[in-house]
Amino acid sequence: MAQTLLCHPGIGPDVEGIALVASDDFSARYDLDRIKGVFSRPAHKLFGEDYRERVLVLNNVKGGVASAWMLNEMASRDVKPAAFVFNRVNPILAQGAALAGLPLVDRFADGDVTTLICNGERIRVRPSEGQVILLDRP
Amino acid sequence: MKLNEEERALLAGEGGRARQWAIRHQIEVGRFFDAEDMVEVDQAHVMADPESLGEAGVRWLSDMAGLPEAERRVRVPTITDPRGVDFAAYKRLHQTDEMATLEERAIRAFEAMGVLMTNTCINYQTILPPVRGEHVAFGDTGVVIYSNAVFGARSNFEGGPSAIAAGLTGRTPRYGYHLEKNRLGTKLFELRHQPKDFSEWGALGAVVGRGSGSYWAVPVITGVENAPTSDDLKHFGAALASFGSVAMFHMPGVTPEAPTLADAFDGPPPPASPITAEDIANVYEGYAARGDKVDVVVFSAPQLSLIELEKVANLLDGRRVHSGTTLIAATSPEIKFAADRMGLTRRIEASGGIVLSGVCFYQSYAREMAEANGWSRLMSNSAKLVNIIGGYGYKPTLATMERCVDSAVAGKVL
Numbered sequence: 001m002a003q004t005l006l007c008h009p010g011i012g013p014d015v016e017g018i019a020l021v022a023s024d025d026f027s028a029r030y031d032l033d034r035i036k037g038v039f040s041r042p043a044h045k046l047f048g049e050d051y052r053e054r055v056l057v058l059n060n061v062k063g064g065v066a067s068a069w070m071l072n073e074m075a076s077r078d079v080k081p082a083a084f085v086f087n088r089v090n091p092i093l094a095q096g097a098a099l100a101g102l103p104l105v106d107r108f109a110d111g112d113v114t115t116l117i118c119n120g121e122r123i124r125v126r127p128s129e130g131q132v133i134l135l136d137r138p
Numbered sequence: 139m140k141l142n143e144e145e146r147a148l149l150a151g152e153g154g155r156a157r158q159w160a161i162r163h164q165i166e167v168g169r170f171f172d173a174e175d176m177v178e179v180d181q182a183h184v185m186a187d188p189e190s191l192g193e194a195g196v197r198w199l200s201d202m203a204g205l206p207e208a209e210r211r212v213r214v215p216t217i218t219d220p221r222g223v224d225f226a227a228y229k230r231l232h233q234t235d236e237m238a239t240l241e242e243r244a245i246r247a248f249e250a251m252g253v254l255m256t257n258t259c260i261n262y263q264t265i266l267p268p269v270r271g272e273h274v275a276f277g278d279t280g281v282v283i284y285s286n287a288v289f290g291a292r293s294n295f296e297g298g299p300s301a302i303a304a305g306l307t308g309r310t311p312r313y314g315y316h317l318e319k320n321r322l323g324t325k326l327f328e329l330r331h332q333p334k335d336f337s338e339w340g341a342l343g344a345v346v347g348r349g350s351g352s353y354w355a356v357p358v359i360t361g362v363e364n365a366p367t368s369d370d371l372k373h374f375g376a377a378l379a380s381f382g383s384v385a386m387f388h389m390p391g392v393t394p395e396a397p398t399l400a401d402a403f404d405g406p407p408p409p410a411s412p413i414t415a416e417d418i419a420n421v422y423e424g425y426a427a428r429g430d431k432v433d434v435v436v437f438s439a440p441q442l443s444l445i446e447l448e449k450v451a452n453l454l455d456g457r458r459v460h461s462g463t464t465l466i467a468a469t470s471p472e473i474k475f476a477a478d479r480m481g482l483t484r485r486i487e488a489s490g491g492i493v494l495s496g497v498c499f500y501q502s503y504a505r506e507m508a509e510a511n512g513w514s515r516l517m518s519n520s521a522k523l524v525n526i527i528g529g530y531g532y533k534p535t536l537a538t539m540e541r542c543v544d545s546a547v548a549g550k551v552l
Contacts, residue, residue: 008170009169009170010170011166011167011170025351025383027529029190029500029526029529030525030526030528030529031529032529033505040529040530040531041528041529042528043528060351060352060353060383061353061383062380062381062382062383063279063347063379063381063382063383063384063522064279064380064383064526065185065219065278065279065295065296065297065298066185066187066190066297066501067297068185068297068298068299068300069185069186069190069191069192069195069297069298069299070190070192072192072194072195072198073191073192073193073194073195075194076192076193076194077192077194088352088353088354089353090295090352090353090383090385091167091171091294091295091296091297091300091314091353092295092297094167094170094171095163095167095296095297095299095300096297096299098163098166098167098170098299099163099299104170
């Protein structure tokens with residue numbers, strides 16, 4: 001059984017993974033310890049969480065252009081998320097995902113994706129189709 | 139996306155492999171944002187410090203730099219954002235030789251591509267300010283918001299790869315702030331308190347940024363009684379971009395695209411959110427730590443103008459930075475040269491401060507510097523910096539430049 005959420009067509013290949021969800025915004029520079037692979041900003045709702053190979057489901061993107069390089073660098077060391085599923089992103093995350101070959105989608109038809117997807121839920125991201133599939137939903 | 143003949147030729151590889159990668163990257167990003175076509179740009183500005191590049195990014199740049207000259211050279215003037223290592227000072231800061239070596243490799247690659255190593259996030263104050271209506275591909279959030287709002291130029295946030303792509307192709311996808319319709323106001327804020335110094339302008343940027351909350355929001359700020367200085371707006375814009383990921387604002391009577399409030403919106407303005415002295419005070423209070431030992435006082439983010447450096451020098455004259463505290467002021471190479479010539483560097487360093495050239499603190503391996511130097515409590519008058527630096531393990535405090543210097547001399551947060 002599964003439920004499908006529709007979004008704007010995105011970037012990158014299809015991927016399946018476990019969702020790591022919060023209503024916060026995101027910046028690779030502001031929020032992550034990119035060596036340890038954890039959220040390192042104390043004020044972030046995901047502080048201390050391991051982000052490696054999780055599908056990050058977050059609200060928006062914070063300032064800072066560094067994520068455009070950092071995603072590529074994180075991917076080269078396999079200390080990266082599996083995919084980005086956001087309500088709305090800025091150009092930096094799109095540019096970074098494009099360089100790193102990481103899946104990215106945003107702009108959901110059904111509303112706030114951080115409430116539509118549950119933390120720990122198994123999901124499939126299909127950027128070219130503009131779909132996120134909640135694999136265990138009835 | 140509609141591509142013209144030249145763009146189709148680049149996509150077919152007729153301009154070489156670097157330009158083929160660049161146009162592919164631009165098409166992928168452009169399609170994501172529903173761009174209909176490309177727009178030519180006059181300048182590109184690349185953020186690519188080694189800490190964000192990492193080994194993978196430097197290798198990527200070096201591969202590009204190894205292509206034949208005709209393939210790898212940028213087509214429009216392309217300049218750089220601050221770097222991570224000041225070769226004249228890195229050992230004093232306990233940065234490593236490995237960091238310096240990575241920096242050297244990145245610089246060699248950029249130079250092979252014809253990129254001008256300006257190493258600055260205040261290029262609009264020091265290199266070549268853009269003009270109203272000029273399309274550019276700028277790669278620093280503070281630079282983009284200042285260029286869009288204060289000059290009326292047109293740029294999106296162009297991260298390092300996309301800024302390099304713009305340098306190689308001379309164009310960028312036409313979406314976001316290249317389009318007139320996206321430059322209109324979306325939210326209105328009314329000042330009920332006039333910011334008094336750089337840190338208050340930064341704190342105002344924090345309030346408006348938190349209240350805007352999206353790259354696609356264009357805040358409009360009314361109630362500004364006196365024209366701010368370029369440095370005031372630099373701190374305001376940098377904080378606004380940092381706290382809110384905002385790339386554009388209007389300040390009727392100050393910024394060029396909205397001489398009046400009516401010009402700022404497509405239709406009647408929305409209800410205004412007031413910003414009071416208490417709102418500004420709350421920003422400071424969020425970082426307060428009176429009495430704490432202060433490890434490092436930083437004037438950076440954005441780099442300092444000559445006028446700001448003079449203020450630091452004036453505040454330090456005849457005083458000595460506490461032996462347990464490091465005071466750093468970061469500026470661009472052009473301003474550092476002027477500060478050397480005018481004696482400002484000598485005055486700051488005579489008091490125990492360090493003037494860095496071509497770098498910005500948070501782009502300089504801030505986490506590793508903290509570990510190597512035993513730093514935890516950081517003070518700055520930059521709201522942008524205190525917003526960023528918590529993620530690097532620092533405990534930040536925002537204060538005026540005067541209070542930062544007083545605290546550096548006392549060795550504790552005053």
